[in-house]
Amino acid sequence: MQSEQQAYAYSYIRMSTSEQIKGDSLRRQLEMSREYAKRHGLQLDESLRDIGVSAFKGKNSREGALSNFLRMVEDGRVKRGSYLLIESLDRLSRQQVLDALSLFMDILRSGITIVTMSDGERYSSESVGNDWTRLIVSLSVMARAHEESARKSERLGQANANKRKRARETGVGMTALTPGWIDAHKITKGQYEFTLNEHAETIQKIFELTAQGLGATAIAKYLNAREVPTLKSKRGWYQSIVKRLLNRDDVLGTFQPHRKVNGIRIPEGEPIEGYFPPVVSKDLYDRAQRMRRRQQVTGRKGATFPNLFSGLAVCKHCGGPMACKSQTLKRDGLVHYLLCDNHNRGYRCHEGRKHFRIDHLENAILDNVNLFEHADVFQRQQVDKQAKELAERISAKETELRAIKQRETNLVSAVENATDVDLLVEQLRKRKQERQECENELRSLNQHRDDLTAEQSDALGRASRMKTLREQWRVTEDMDERYRLRAEAHMAIRDIVDLIICNSRANAVRVALLENMIVHEFQDGELVLTLDLTKHHVNDQKGSLTAQHFAGVGPDQAARLRAAEAHISRKYG
Structure with a gap:
């Protein structure tokens, strides 16, 4: 609240880069403001600071401290007769002369006196009205400030454009800023070469463990147990750090140049392939990303991943999930069971009382893993059809993205050449959001395509891979390795x-495959029944059996399942 007896002075300090605050600029501007306020008996407010804000395009008058001051002047919170203290007029604005003059005059008309402390000049609506030559002086200062900023902007823009061009053509680094697993070595001014450092092996291990089925929490624990150094933190590995690393594209060696247009960061051209030395191969990167998309259950699953069927087992009687419970037996030690979670909680399930030993179920299924091989072959045929449809969708989305990028490029050119840019900047923001949404959709489609491609290549080897994993975890004494092998088998x-x-x-226990087109039943650890609709060329004709015959697991649908079994037995038994 302003005092009625003492006028207020507002010290406005602006520095276009945050680095300037480390020098003498801030101290110098503050001392000049304090001295002026003391000499003229003014109550000083030092809260107006725009650090790292440019005045070239008027950003400081639209955002930050100066814009807040202008709003307070407009609504009367800053009283007429107050003072705005600035080092020089170029702190207020470096826009083109007409825009800078408009801002200058709006402040004066609001009854605010502008004081430039470097030369002691005072500008008020009255003083400028009585002596128009003072306005000429202010105009010349504004013009000079804009010309200096325009030349600097043009030089920097051209220098950065040359760096980006050189990086694309020669692969020479344009900046010393690198990811934590890469060191930059200066060749000459503005040119760098890059090499992998001691952290590269850690990044590779993170992607390898991810591709094998470990989640971010398990990987963080794995690294901490071995006291593997982080890239920066002194406090060890967190799952959030692992996730951020897995989300980065520069592990493949790509670099996306950017430039700023009115404060909006815009990609400059396509990513530069091979700019950095890749720390992981494209194959490993893709396998890790596919595994991440397939992992729907988060968190570490015990010390050795005891439940290979997590997220898959349901109760036939109520349809609820089967929970993993543990019990220590005298003869067998620690034993894990599957138990209906609803029955365990006393919630609407009276029949799901059976405790299914996971080790018995695991042996029954994995002893008969060769039964899954036919499912692999059939699945590959279905995947081939989906891949063709997906290729058409990707092509259409790529065409849409090219059109959006062209519209964005046209707007960038318009913004750089326009005087009144506010409307164009808003349109540019919308185009940027539109491009990002389209890129996300295309990325999702490409990921789906990669997943299908992986399924095409992996579909014939899963059964044999599970056999190998089982043999390996049975003999290993390393608990982390056992966890990793079982996590991979789970996926x-x-x-x-x-x-x-x-x-x-x-x-x-019934194991349903391929949207329930194949069903294997195990009782007391033995395979007792197999229903395989794929071998009998089931189709969509009226009366044919479909997956719906086997989809129901609730009590009201149990009869449908029994009827389907009876139908199969009569026709093919």
């Missing part, structure tokens, strides 16, 4: 198995 099982339906009444 391989999820690729093939849709549901594991646990029947407490019959002490039986």
Whole structure:
């Protein structure tokens, strides 16, 4: 609240780069303001600071401290007769003369006196009105400030453009800023070469563990247990750090140049391939990303991943999930069970009381893993059809993205050459958002295509891979390695198995594959039934059996499942 007896002076300090605050500029401007306020009996407010804000395009008058001051002047919170103290007029604006003059005059008309402390000049509506030559002086200062900024902007823009061009043509680094696993070595001014450093092996290990099925939490624990140094932090590895590294594209060696247009960061051309030395191969990167997309259950699953069927097992009687429970037995030690979670909580399930030992279920299924090989072949045929449809969608989205980028480029040129840029900048923001949304959609489609491609190549090897993993975890004594092997097996099982339906009444378990087109039933650890609709050329004709015959696991749909089994037995038994 302003005092009625003492006028207020507002010290406005602007520095276009945050680096200037480390020098003498801030101290000098503050001392000049304090001295002026003391000499003229003014109450000083030092809160107006725009650090790292440019006045060339008028950003400081639209955002930050100066814009807040202008709003307070407009609504009367800054009283008429107050003072705005600035080092020189170029702190207020470096815009083109007409824009700078408009801002200058609006402040004076609001009853605010502008004081430039470097030369002691005072500008008020009255003084400028009585002596128009003072306005000429202010105009010349504004013109000079704009010309200096325009030349500097042009030089910097051209220098950066040359750096980007040189980087694309020669692969020579344009900046010493690099990811944490890369060191920059200066060749000459503005030119650098890059080499992988001691952290590269850590990045590779993170992607390898991810591709094998470990989540970010498990990887962080793995690295901390081995006291692997982080890239920067002294406090060890966190899952958030691992996730950020897995999200980065520059691990492949790519670099996306950018430039700023009125404060908006715009990609400059396509990413530069091979700018950095790649720390992981494209194959490993793609496998890791596919595994991340497939991991729907988060968090570490015990010390050795005891439940290979996490997220797959349901109760036949109520359709609820099967929870993993543990119990220590005298003869067998620690044993893990699957139990209906609803029954365990006393919630609407009276029949799901059976405790299914996970090790028995695991042996029953993995002893018969060769039964999954036919499912692999059939799945590959279905994937081929999906891949063709997806290729057409990707082509259409790429055409749409090219059109958006062209519109964005046209707007950038218009902004750089315009006097009144506010409307164009808003349009540029909208085009940028539109481009990002289209890029995200295209990225999602490409990821889906990569997943399908991986399924095409992996589909024939999952069963044999599960056999190998099982043999390896049975002999290893390294608990982290056992966890990794079982996590990979878990993801391989999820690729093939849709549901594991646990029947407490019959002490039986059904394993449904390919949207329930193939069903294997196990009872007391033995395979007792196989229903395979794919071998009988099931189609969409009226009366044909479909996945719906096997989809129901709730009590109201159990009869449908039994009817489907009976139909199969009569026709093909």
